[in-house]
Amino acid sequence: MYNILTMNKIAACGTDKFDKAAYTITDECAEPTAIMVRSAKLHDYEMPASLLAIARAGAGVNNIPVDKCAEQGIVVFNTPGANANAVKELVICALLLSSRRITEAAAWANSLKGTEDAPKTVEGGKAKFAGPEIFGKTLGVIGLGAIGGKVANAAVALGMNVIGFDPFLSEAAAKALDSSVKVVDSKDEIYKNSDYITLHVPFTPDAKNSISKEQIAMMKDGVRIINAARGELVDTAAVVEAIKAGKVAKYVTDFADDIGLGEENVITLPHLGASTPESEDNCAIMAADELMDYIERGKIRNSVTFPNLELAKTADQLVCVLHKAEVTEDAVKAAVGADVVASASATKKAWGYTLLDVKGSANVDAVKAVAGVVGVRVI
Numbered sequence: 001m002y003n004i005l006t007m008n009k010i011a012a013c014g015t016d017k018f019d020k021a022a023y024t025i026t027d028e029c030a031e032p033t034a035i036m037v038r039s040a041k042l043h044d045y046e047m048p049a050s051l052l053a054i055a056r057a058g059a060g061v062n063n064i065p066v067d068k069c070a071e072q073g074i075v076v077f078n079t080p081g082a083n084a085n086a087v088k089e090l091v092i093c094a095l096l097l098s099s100r101r102i103t104e105a106a107a108w109a110n111s112l113k114g115t116e117d118a119p120k121t122v123e124g125g126k127a128k129f130a131g132p133e134i135f136g137k138t139l140g141v142i143g144l145g146a147i148g149g150k151v152a153n154a155a156v157a158l159g160m161n162v163i164g165f166d167p168f169l170s171e172a173a174a175k176a177l178d179s180s181v182k183v184v185d186s187k188d189e190i191y192k193n194s195d196y197i198t199l200h201v202p203f204t205p206d207a208k209n210s211i212s213k214e215q216i217a218m219m220k221d222g223v224r225i226i227n228a229a230r231g232e233l234v235d236t237a238a239v240v241e242a243i244k245a246g247k248v249a250k251y252v253t254d255f256a257d258d259i260g261l262g263e264e265n266v267i268t269l270p271h272l273g274a275s276t277p278e279s280e281d282n283c284a285i286m287a288a289d290e291l292m293d294y295i296e297r298g299k300i301r302n303s304v305t306f307p308n309l310e311l312a313k314t315a316d317q318l319v320c321v322l323h324k325a326e327v328t329e330d331a332v333k334a335a336v337g338a339d340v341v342a343s344a345s346a347t348k349k350a351w352g353y354t355l356l357d358v359k360g361s362a363n364v365d366a367v368k369a370v371a372g373v374v375g376v377r378v379i
Helices: 066-071 084-100 102-110 118-129 146-157 171-176 187-193 213-218 236-244 277-297 329-336 364-368
Strands: 002-006 023-026 034-037 053-056 075-077 138-142 161-165 196-199 223-227 248-253 266-268 317-324 339-348 351-359 373-378
Touching: 034 277, 053 277, 066 075, 075 277, 084 102, 084 146, 084 196, 084 223, 084 248, 084 266, 084 277, 102 118, 138 146, 138 187, 146 161, 146 171, 161 187, 187 213, 213 236, 236 248, 236 266, 317 329, 317 364, 329 339, 329 351, 329 364, 364 373
Parallel strands: 002 023, 002 034, 034 053, 053 075, 138 161, 138 196, 196 223, 223 248, 248 266
Antiparallel strands: 317 351, 317 373, 339 351
16 A cells, blocks of 8 residues: 655645555555655655655755655656646736736725715726736846746737747647747846746746846836746846835745835735645645655656656566766666566666566666665565
């Protein structure tokens, strides 16, 4: 029996995918086979020896100690693209919020309740909430992956000129872009030429404060900035200072920051990007599929550390070996001590994964003893 520990409430359409004859779904377990998590922080969680994998029902994994997990042979999955449409829709909303002073206008209109002749007052005061249309303006999209690509295409459909930057743009993502989207060679081109800028990149230490004083100085006067990716990507203090100086017209963020809260022309949303029932369902289903594939078949898909890889089991055992990238497939084969019918191996940055379909019984202890191997199991 495999134990799946849920660290947050996970949509039932995801947990229901597990065969109850083989899996136990629980929110309390000392020896989980795998963990499903949304926002719970795992940095102080003591990873038990039984743990094979963690599936994050969402894209960001900053709440999971991914490096520590890799060293312990624990595969961390995320669910890229499962919440992409939900975030795209919020970003399109943010474009309009940043232009039309909608939130301020609504608050003012509601403040007139109980006053004499509110309709007349509204007509007389609406001019102070005027704002520009997005049609014909230039949107700069930093990051053209699952979310950024959808945002770019939607903005084109709304009549915007769209430029995008992504040094890691995949062939599939490039093909999915509308032909009108102009992919540029540097973020500086985004900063210098955009009326609106939206961020769609993961947070890494190198990406901290990707938009700060230096980048803002390059931007057009009156630029509008949207951040529905990660709060740490933007130096909020620098943006607030630029708003007060008249350089930045509006900042819409999905991440609460005490520096920006309550500031004029800063709209802070309470992390609503993936907060739709459809998104939560999609993430839960994808996370469940990833865990079942890995636990039952050794297949890795959408791991943030280890490479995508699969190999059908046709013989007696499928040997699954997690290791550092420098470990060769030949080194694993030499240690397995069984007849290898088929094999597959791949690497992803610092980490590698090797699958061996073997006749007979594998010498698991010998494979574990290979320098750089961090996890071995037999299916």
